[in-house]
Amino acid sequence: MAVPEFMEYVEKHQNDFVERLRKAVAIPSVSGDPNHRPDVFRMSEFLVNELKALGASVETRDLGKQDFHGTPLDLPPVVLATVGNDPAKKTILVYGHYDVQPALKEDGWATDPFVLVEDDKQRLIGRGSSDDKGPVLGWINVVEAHKNLGLELPVNIKFCLEGMEESGSEGLDDLIYQEAGEYFKDVDAVTISDNYWLGTTKPCLTYGLRGVSYFHLTVKGPAADLHSGVFGGTIHEPMTDLFAVMSKLVQPDGKILVPGVYDQVRAVTDEEEATYATLDFKLDDLHGAVGNKTNIHPDVKSVLQHRWRYPSLSLHGVEGAFYNPGDKTVIPAKVTGKFSIRSVPDMEPKKLTELVKKYVNDEFNKLGSKNTMVIECSHDGNHWLASPNHPNYVAAAKATETVYKVKPDLTREGGSIPVTLSFQDALQKNVLLLPMGRGDDGAHSINEKLDRSNYIQGTKLLGVYLHEVSKVEF
Ligand SMILES: NCC(=O)N[C@@H](Cc1c[nH]cn1)C(=O)O
Numbered sequence: 001m002a003v004p005e006f007m008e009y010v011e012k013h014q015n016d017f018v019e020r021l022r023k024a025v026a027i028p029s030v031s032g033d034p035n036h037r038p039d040v041f042r043m044s045e046f047l048v049n050e051l052k053a054l055g056a057s058v059e060t061r062d063l064g065k066q067d068f069h070g071t072p073l074d075l076p077p078v079v080l081a082t083v084g085n086d087p088a089k090k091t092i093l094v095y096g097h098y099d100v101q102p103a104l105k106e107d108g109w110a111t112d113p114f115v116l117v118e119d120d121k122q123r124l125i126g127r128g129s130s131d132d133k134g135p136v137l138g139w140i141n142v143v144e145a146h147k148n149l150g151l152e153l154p155v156n157i158k159f160c161l162e163g164m165e166e167s168g169s170e171g172l173d174d175l176i177y178q179e180a181g182e183y184f185k186d187v188d189a190v191t192i193s194d195n196y197w198l199g200t201t202k203p204c205l206t207y208g209l210r211g212v213s214y215f216h217l218t219v220k221g222p223a224a225d226l227h228s229g230v231f232g233g234t235i236h237e238p239m240t241d242l243f244a245v246m247s248k249l250v251q252p253d254g255k256i257l258v259p260g261v262y263d264q265v266r267a268v269t270d271e272e273e274a275t276y277a278t279l280d281f282k283l284d285d286l287h288g289a290v291g292n293k294t295n296i297h298p299d300v301k302s303v304l305q306h307r308w309r310y311p312s313l314s315l316h317g318v319e320g321a322f323y324n325p326g327d328k329t330v331i332p333a334k335v336t337g338k339f340s341i342r343s344v345p346d347m348e349p350k351k352l353t354e355l356v357k358k359y360v361n362d363e364f365n366k367l368g369s370k371n372t373m374v375i376e377c378s379h380d381g382n383h384w385l386a387s388p389n390h391p392n393y394v395a396a397a398k399a400t401e402t403v404y405k406v407k408p409d410l411t412r413e414g415g416s417i418p419v420t421l422s423f424q425d426a427l428q429k430n431v432l433l434l435p436m437g438r439g440d441d442g443a444h445s446i447n448e449k450l451d452r453s454n455y456i457q458g459t460k461l462l463g464v465y466l467h468e469v470s471k472v473e474f
């Protein structure tokens, strides 16, 4: 009886849950922007208060300072919260993040990114709605529903909520290893809701992620920005050098040009080949999520393989370059190009960084420029693969069938959650990714949204999963 009662409660109280999301989205907790660091702290306080109000025992862990381009910056705390402490029950560790990607109205958002708006299609639009405030609050909604119904939670929950996921999860790995035998001691399995369905209609369980290695390539030239009419043609220009090197990183068809990268990629097996055939994903889903038909690969299998099991290199931006409207005739004195590589089994981040540094240095030296160039890896995180046959996944599949009346697809994901592998390795427990949002949510993009139905059905899913996982044998 507990499960139907819980599901009914969630259905009836959906507007309260949307209000909770509205309050969370209103805090612009952008971890990558030092000006927003106080907001990231404010977001941690919001979660601490929500969890305390529900009776959780909550502590925050200080992670020290971050070196932000030479300036020390306080790292936001990790929120550790425990709900239930019954040795007869399983303990599920729930990880999520409360920081978000940057968002400016002028990037092209239709509405203020930090004001949650529900449109006529019942989509909850706002930065962090899907990645990852909605899912984090989904777990909190589950605790609240049980408390208000006077229902016992079927498992103990340990929360680990961080505020630096979008910026490399600095400091969290050390905490996980330090606390493996302490705070995380009794954990039986780990569940993370921080990714998306493949398409827009069918739920999935996710057992793999790509890693990410992020690079800053800085070229320095003249002592200050210069007039291009006076100095153009007479000096080596940093931006010209930067573009020359960056154009050698990746081809327009996505092929990475750094020698040695593909040597480390695991070969496709027949068993893996068979997994793509049954998935509920069409080229139309890709076109819908992208907004047009600019796909490189012509069929679903190769799209998914290039998202999940082959590396990719993306060029993200240039710091120090002129980018405002108008026609400023400047030669920027120092520019930093940013790019990242999504890595896959069996690539090793350290080896990858060595390959990239050697290649970029070789390419820069070929230019014969008198400028200086420095290439740095600002953060890296490893890829992750789990066993989707574990009872933790069986429980999640049953919960999906209860809530959505369909068997979930088993998927991998092209994005990265750097600490997933750390949890698996440090705790030696199964890790499950149980997504709430859809493939077209626009995480990291403009107009990020979470459909109301995904938020509400997703809250039900997380709660029913806890009931199912309490019953399976590990
Ligand atoms: N929802 C997970 C996610 O978006 N992860 C980020 C992690 C990251 C790493 N460096 C910057 N962000 C991702 O981009 O995959």
Ligand SMILES: [Zn+2]
Residues within 6 Å of the ligand: 097, 131, 132, 165, 194
């Ligand atoms: Zn996320």
Ligand SMILES: [Zn+2]
Residues within 6 Å of the ligand: 101, 131, 166, 443, 444
């Ligand atoms: Zn993200």
